[in-house]
Amino acid sequence: MPTTPAVRLAQVVKRFGELTAVDHLDLEVPAGTCFGLLGPNGAGKSTTMRLLTGQTLADEGQVEVLGHPLPAEGKAARARCGVVPQVDDLDDELTVAENLGVYARFHGIARRDRPAAVARGLTIAELEGRSDTPTDALSGGMRRRLLIARGLVHRPELVLLDEPTVGLDPQVRAQLWSTVDAIKHAGATVVLTTHYIEEAERLCDEVAVVHRGRVVARGTPERLIREHVGAEVLELPGRRDDLAAITAEVRAAGFATRSAGTAVAVLGAEGLDQARLATAGAGVGRRRAATLEDVFVVLTGERPDPHHEPADDPHAHEADHTEGVRR
């Protein structure tokens, strides 16, 4: 028997003035999976997340969350979702425990179950000893953990994480990955947006690469790498002035490339001998396994897309520019 997808978007369009932030987006996320929306700033990821919470309304198409059509059944859908926003919107007028307790109330948790829900939230946030600490006295990492715990206080079936680790140091990021992994293994569906490639590779069963409001590729990270890049990449370092010539020479030899900053990355380079490429200006090449980052750049371009910033959508605009900074 087919199960209801956790998320279903059919031909969804969202415009902000002249800009089409989401452009005939089709997406289905199976229940029980961890699904990543990967894309550069302004790709439409945050707008898509807001469409799923009913805080942005689609101009065209259908949005369903856990079988509930939006916006008609938005409250019913949100009651079963946990949302962790990119922008830190913790309630600074309350303590840690009060933040959890108030959101337990918002989610309709019965009075007798609230203390356990708050205690569970404190455990998730690893803030058991700080329940009475004012939220504005927490560090950035603690705030982010509390934000995640707040989104889980009612044991949601679907967890929406919008750039959950943006702006955090590596140790805190590793902690949060561990928490997301635990949510996944507990059986909840996770949809996360990120532009950290490693995050998507580590956490997601499946990813969709979003560019200019459309899904341009979708699959497991391994499959996307295999299909769009190949198994290996050869990075040819060179001086800034030589990189264009190296790129031209490699392409003339029939290989696809992408910029890797101080080097030219030759894609699908398994078994390729550097000597065959006749790249005079290049240093000694470094061979490495292809990654999702290679796929990302191949599919979304090597340069930022400044013309696709949804400036007319105050929410998406903020989300794209704040980079998780507390506001």
Add this chain to the structure above:
Amino acid sequence: MSATTPPPPTPPVTTLSAAPTPAARPAPRRFEPRSVGAILHREWRVFRRVWFSTAFGSLAEPILYFVAFGYGFGALVAEVAGLDYLDFIATGAIAIGILFSSAFPGLINGYFRRKEQHLYDGILAAPVSVAEIVTGEALWNAFRVTVVATITTGVAFAFGVRPGPGVLLVPVVSIVAGFGFASAGAAFGALLRSTHGFDFVIVGVIVPMYVLAGTFFPLDTLPTALATIGQVNPLTHVVELLRILTFGTGTLVDALGHLTVVLVFDLLAWLVAVKLLRRALVS
């Protein structure tokens, strides 16, 4: 991960289980009193920390009015509109307290929670609607205003004002009026794009409201055009209602007429606040 990076903690799987509790909870209705209660609870939690500033303002403001207008003007003016001037300004001071203590939090908190703290974005990601937020916050401000109105009444007593038994209904009037003014404040707060807009709302709307309401002088002393504006000012009807209840300046029918105007204002202000805040938050 480098060798020096500490390993991540053990995932707290047991605390995260997607237990079937959500399905056990009934789907929320379009407007849930429970959600309004949750908003009120949040406000109460915050108030427990800031009650002193509220109490200080509530006490200091009417004392200043009574000193300035009672001792100052009172020495020059014995009677206004058939009332001792002190009695006249006592009801005016209560009405102004109701206006300020509900409209300002509605306006200023509403703006900052939306634009700066993003608090409403967080709440709206939970099963709470804009109408429930507006209702909860306006109700809280209305309840809080009763404290202000009661303190102001106490200060009036201390300055020698002796109202009739109808003064016991002042808290009821303050809740009814406070709800409307708080909603109106929230409506303006939802319109503002930056803090510069406060100037327009305060100087362009709130100050004229309390000047043209018969608070410190009767409306009929004003030019006809201004007096007419004053007649459609909801604060005027709050002042008149208070005077009827506390000093018997009108009949029961008059009181019901003023109450009806205030109730209609409440409804309109609430509807506009919900519409404008929804427009500001849901794009």
